Every structure is written in structure tokens, then in C-alpha cells.
Amino acid sequence: MRLTDIETPALVLDAAKMRANIDRMNATARRLGVALRPHLKTGKSVEVARAMTEGWSGAVTVSTLKEADEFFAAGCRDILYAVGIASNKLAHAARLTQAGAQLTLILDSVAAAEAVAAFGRETGVRLPVLIEIDSDGHRAGVQPDDAATLDAIARALANGAELAGVMTHGGGSYNSTSADGIAAHAEMERAGAVRAAEHLRAAGHACPTVSVGSTPTALFARDLAGVTELRVGVYVFFDLVMAGLGVCAPEDIAVGVLTSVIGHQAERGQLIVDAGWMALSRDRGTQGQVLDQGYGLVRDAEGGSLDDLVVVAANQEHGIVARRDGGPLDVARFPVGTLLRVLPNHACATAAQHGAYRVVDGSDEITGTWPRFGGWS
Incomplete structure (x- = not known):
């Protein structure tokens, strides 16, 4: 045909362009010395996910629990659900965990941490959690230097859940007007997540994961010291917003x-x-x-x-x-x-x-x- x-x-997908985009991000992650945890929300496709994870550990990011279900069924085990958890989703998260998924949640408040911990005490399912950090004022998250709130969340999680680390999303980079501006956002993203992790460690909490990511900041980052993993998604296809930022050309879409x-x-x-x-x-x-x-x-x-x-x-x-x-x-x-x-x-x-x-x-x-x-x- x-x-x-x-x-x-x-909807037409040019696989040659997709592979070139994937190769570019893979090379970027390796140059920066971090693990890649691709975000699968853009493709929502098992075939696209397989292309994005090839050559990596298989760790992925999702934006819905439906995605977690689908990609777990396709063989993904290490899954980060990168939207603040709501209590009505905890039973669903527990079912995935009991089926064998290593599902990690995110949250940014003591109230949410207490809810996850209470669920863990009631069910015996201790869910791993990353604390979301607001590194650039873009959306949700704890301020990087709010050590008191970070400590309070960690303490709340200890009684029924597991603190796995911190994560942030440099979404403010989408408003940048130059390569230098995106690079500055990348450093803001990195520094905020790393400082938050340091505050937690200074308070006696383990913080093994320091997760950052947005497609613009990943491709313009100059250094990711202190970061353990990179979460990116739209790079697999790119789009006109990315082209407008200078991250790609229209021919790459x-x-x-x-x-x-x-x-x-x-x-x-x-x-x-x-x-x-x-x-x-x-x-x-x-x-x-x-x-x-x-x-x-x-x-x-x-x-x-x-x-x-x-x-x-x-x-x-x-x-x-x-x-x-x-x-x-x-x-x-x-x-x-x-x-x-x-x-x-x-x-x-x-x-x-x-x-x-x-x-x-x-x-x-x-x-x-x-x-x-x-x-x-």
C-alpha cells in the first residue's frame, strides 16, 4: 500500500526520521553520562516504545496509569508515573506493583505523602515515591531549598511508603527564545534537583534517584553532574513548537x-x-x-x-x-x-x-x- x-x-509516521531523532537523544544522554528513561506519552505505542528503549535498561516514564498497564503488559517493568498521585489511583498502582511492576509515584506535599503511606500501612504495599521539585516556577513541586518541607515529606513517607529520590521537569524552557536561554534553564533544572537531593541527604534520608528532563533542556544541557537519569519524550517525533525553539528543524518532524x-x-x-x-x-x-x-x-x-x-x-x-x-x-x-x-x-x-x-x-x-x-x- x-x-x-x-x-x-x-496519522503518518516516518520511521526513518523517528530513528534519527532517537539516535540523537541516545547520543546526548551518553555524552552527558546519565541513564535514559524515555517518556512514552507522546507515542502511546508499543512499537514506538521499543524503539525508544532499545539499548537502555528498559526504564520508562508514563503520564497515565493506562500507559503503565499497556507498557507493563508489553514487557516494561521499571515505570515512573510522572503525574502527582491522587488517592483514587493508589489501588490501581498497587495492582500493578503486585503483578510485578516496579512502579514509582511522584508527589509534592505532606498531605499526599501521608495518603500514600496510610495506603501502604493498610494494604502492605509500600510504593516507591519521588518528590517533585519546582526547579523553574513552571508548574508543580516543592521549592529546591525548602528543606523543611522536603524533610516532612520524607518523614511522612517512611511510615508506609519508600522515598526513592527527587524529580523535576524543566518546562519553563518552552518559553525560551535562544539556545543560551534553554541552556540556562537546563542548568536551573539540574541545580534545583541536585540541591533538593542534598537537603534530603543532609537530613538523613536516602535519595538515590535524581531525575530531570524536558526535550529542550536535555539537548541544550552542558552538564548534568549529580543527576542520575534523564526523562524526555517529544524528541521521538519532534513538532513545530520544538522547531520554533530551535531544538529541531521542520524536516526532523x-x-x-x-x-x-x-x-x-x-x-x-x-x-x-x-x-x-x-x-x-x-x-x-x-x-x-x-x-x-x-x-x-x-x-x-x-x-x-x-x-x-x-x-x-x-x-x-x-x-x-x-x-x-x-x-x-x-x-x-x-x-x-x-x-x-x-x-x-x-x-x-x-x-x-x-x-x-x-x-x-x-x-x-x-x-x-x-x-x-x-x-x-
């Missing part, structure tokens, strides 16, 4: 949505395609960057560059394609039935709209169909 043989819209031209608005210089926000997602992550990519950058069916076309508007099942600058477009160059490929703003969000990848390998020939899953429990 070839791309011309399938119905649109469809491994996924895109294949779509068909279904109509024209010639007087407006617009094409109508059959990929709306249900196929592309509503993510407008490039809106705040220097180059706004609309709902996605438009390429030809094989991913080759076109004139500066973007999806300028999206309804549920219709996308509107036009020149970025609003200038005239000769719609006759794109007859009804023309296939186009839309590169995503946010690979995780766009892929989440689809149930499978149509896999190609640098051409228009489909070499396989890889299922992907969604949901939370």
Missing part, C-alpha cells in the same frame, strides 16, 4: 496528518481539506512564538516543502489552508483530491486524535500500521 491508497485524514483537498475558496486564496481540529487538535502552541504556524504547517504528501502554507482555521472536520502572509494562492495547483501532509504544533496532542500510525520509511510506501491507545484507566 501507498499513501494514495488510504482514507484521510490519517516524524509525524504528520495526511489530508485531502476537498474544495477551494479561490477568491480568498484558500484550500479546504478534510483534516479539522478533530484530526489536528486545537493546540496552538506556536502562537506565542516568533513564527505562528496556525493549526499546522502544510507540506506535500511525502513531507516535502511547499510555499509557506499553514492551516489558518479549523472546524471539527474541515481545515482551511492558506498562505501564512495572507497573499494570493493559485488554488489550481492543488486540485480536489490532492494529498497534503500537516506537521503538528504539538505531536502529543495531534497523535492523541488518532488510533494508529501509518508507518512509512522515507517514501510514500506504507510499511506497517502501528496501533496507539488513549485513556486514563
Whole structure:
């Protein structure tokens, strides 16, 4: 089968580009001297996970317990659930642990630590926990130098759970405007996690794991002294947000949505395609960057560059394609039935709209169909 043989819209994965992206991150982790714990939330696919973990210990990161279930069933044993734990998920976590998974949780409060410890006392299942550190003011976590809170969490965990270390996510790097800015965020991320670990150790608590990670900070980090592992995910596909940060080029993006031209608005210089926000997602992550990519950058069916076309508007099942600058477009160059490929703003969000990848390998020939899953429990 070839791309011309399938119905649109469809999610296309270029395996050659994916492998190149994986090779780049693998080399980065080895250069920095840290273990790699890939984040599997972007792909949500067993085949993608196998490619990301090849050559490493098999330790992975997930963002849902559904992912933990799926990847445990596929052979992953060492799994970090990297979202603050809610009490209503503890029984699910315990089932995974009792089935043989080495499942680690994260939290950032004494209240959450007390809940996990109480569950452990009641059930006899002592769950390992990383304390989440807020290294850059991006989202959740304990301040790196809040030694009192770190100590209190560790003490609460001791009676029914297990403190395994600390983790942080340098999400603030997504707002950087230069390579130096991303590198500064990488150092902020590293230093914050390491300081938090040192506070815990000074208080007499073991802290074997110091886990950091975001794709931009990983690729621009100059030193990861004191860090034990790197958690990264979107690098496997990359996307337009990453391209806007200078982390990759659009040509490195491994996924895109294949779509068909279904109509024209010639007087407006617009094409109508059959990929709306249900196929592309509503993510407008490039809106705040220097180059706004609309709902996605438009390429030809094989991913080759076109004139500066973007999806300028999206309804549920219709996308509107036009020149970025609003200038005239000769719609006759794109007859009804023309296939186009839309590169995503946010690979995780766009892929989440689809149930499978149509896999190609640098051409228009489909070499396989890889299922992907969604949901939370």
C-alpha cells in the first residue's frame, strides 16, 4: 500500500526520521553520562516504545496509569508515573506493583505523602515515591531549598511508603527564545534537583534517584553532574513548537496528518481539506512564538516543502489552508483530491486524535500500521 491508497485524514509516521531523532537523544544522554528513561506519552505505542528503549535498561516514564498497564503488559517493568498521585489511583498502582511492576509515584506535599503511606500501612504495599521539585516556577513541586518541607515529606513517607529520590521537569524552557536561554534553564533544572537531593541527604534520608528532563533542556544541557537519569519524550517525533525553539528543524518532524483537498475558496486564496481540529487538535502552541504556524504547517504528501502554507482555521472536520502572509494562492495547483501532509504544533496532542500510525520509511510506501491507545484507566 501507498499513501494514495488510504482514507484521510490519517496519522503518518516516518520511521526513518523517528530513528534519527532517537539516535540523537541516545547520543546526548551518553555524552552527558546519565541513564535514559524515555517518556512514552507522546507515542502511546508499543512499537514506538521499543524503539525508544532499545539499548537502555528498559526504564520508562508514563503520564497515565493506562500507559503503565499497556507498557507493563508489553514487557516494561521499571515505570515512573510522572503525574502527582491522587488517592483514587493508589489501588490501581498497587495492582500493578503486585503483578510485578516496579512502579514509582511522584508527589509534592505532606498531605499526599501521608495518603500514600496510610495506603501502604493498610494494604502492605509500600510504593516507591519521588518528590517533585519546582526547579523553574513552571508548574508543580516543592521549592529546591525548602528543606523543611522536603524533610516532612520524607518523614511522612517512611511510615508506609519508600522515598526513592527527587524529580523535576524543566518546562519553563518552552518559553525560551535562544539556545543560551534553554541552556540556562537546563542548568536551573539540574541545580534545583541536585540541591533538593542534598537537603534530603543532609537530613538523613536516602535519595538515590535524581531525575530531570524536558526535550529542550536535555539537548541544550552542558552538564548534568549529580543527576542520575534523564526523562524526555517529544524528541521521538519532534513538532513545530520544538522547531520554533530551535531544538529541531521542520524536516526532523516524524509525524504528520495526511489530508485531502476537498474544495477551494479561490477568491480568498484558500484550500479546504478534510483534516479539522478533530484530526489536528486545537493546540496552538506556536502562537506565542516568533513564527505562528496556525493549526499546522502544510507540506506535500511525502513531507516535502511547499510555499509557506499553514492551516489558518479549523472546524471539527474541515481545515482551511492558506498562505501564512495572507497573499494570493493559485488554488489550481492543488486540485480536489490532492494529498497534503500537516506537521503538528504539538505531536502529543495531534497523535492523541488518532488510533494508529501509518508507518512509512522515507517514501510514500506504507510499511506497517502501528496501533496507539488513549485513556486514563
